Amino acid sequence: MSNVVSLSTARKRKKVYRCPDCPKKYDSAAWLYKHVEEVHGDLIPPGVTVKQYVFNRKYNKTHGSCVICKKETKWDENLGKYKRYCSDECRKEARRRFLKNAKKKLGTGNPASDPEHQLKAIKGRSYSGEYTFKDGGKVGYSSSYEMDFLRFLDEDMGFPSSEVEQCEIIFWIKLNGKKRFHIPDFYLPSFQLIVNIKTFKNMNSNIQTTGKLRQKLSDKAIVDDGSYHYILILDKDYTDFIQMMTTLKELRDSDSDDDGNKIIVIPEY
Secondary structure, three states: OOOEEOHHHHHHOOOOEEOOOOOOEEOOHHHHHHHHHHHOHHHOOOOOOHHHHHHHHHHOOOOEEOOOOOOEEOEEOOOOEEOOOOOHHHHHHHHHHHHHHHHHHHOOOOHHHOHHHHHHHHHOOOOOEEEEOOOOOEEEEOOHHHHHHHHHHHHHOOOOHHHOEEOOOOEEEEEOOEEEEEOOOEEEHHHOEEEEEEOOOOOOHHHHHHHHHHHHHHHHHHHHHOOOEEEEEEOOOOHHHHHHHHHHHHHHHOOOOOOOOEEEEOOOO
16 A cells, blocks of 8 residues: 655655756756756757656657557646547547446446446436536536536646546445445546545535545545545635645656655545
8 A cells, every 4th residue: 555645744855856968956847947948958859848858858758648549649738748648539438448347347236336327327417517628628527516626627727628537436435334336526647636526515414424424434445545646625625736736746747756655635524
């Protein structure tokens, strides 16, 4: 299992940004890019940004590859990475394969215990819908709070639609003596980040108590899995999320060794 660290602990780590072409190193990505552009600018190929050049040199790449069909993918300057999929078709195919594998593991039987059936039920709710990003891509949501999060990613954070997915990763919990599954709200694949969006306002006491218990069990299941960074966002407060994204980008861009640590942010509720 990976170690779990808080956001504040992760931000205290010393991050090192090394030049790919000389021994110089810096304590911020901005200074590294400035150095590379000024000192090694003649090495940057035409049509390639400084950030892309550093990424290519660090990971020995010349282009991105679609995780499905292996065709070349475009560079995303905002995220500082190549896109995971070359087209919407490949993105849909990735989801289809995931659901097929999940169903194979779980088998058939009671539809209510089938994650694929549950995902269809969630998307079919009267308050579910699709948010359209500025780039034209669409991402589904199943509550007004989830829709607001997508709007925040699009308008305030500049996220492309291709880097946000309705989560289809399954975690198992045990509630009232019965085995149940939990499907989080969103997944940001480039950062291996799972996001849950919740509110416990305007609920009667019985529903709120059950909801909080189920959420705590779900939080624990995600943390115990140890494969993902995780954040729970309550009542549209995105303060911790903004800080978390800054930290994850810094860790990704630096040469620091994270020792497999996963950052977990779960506010009190």
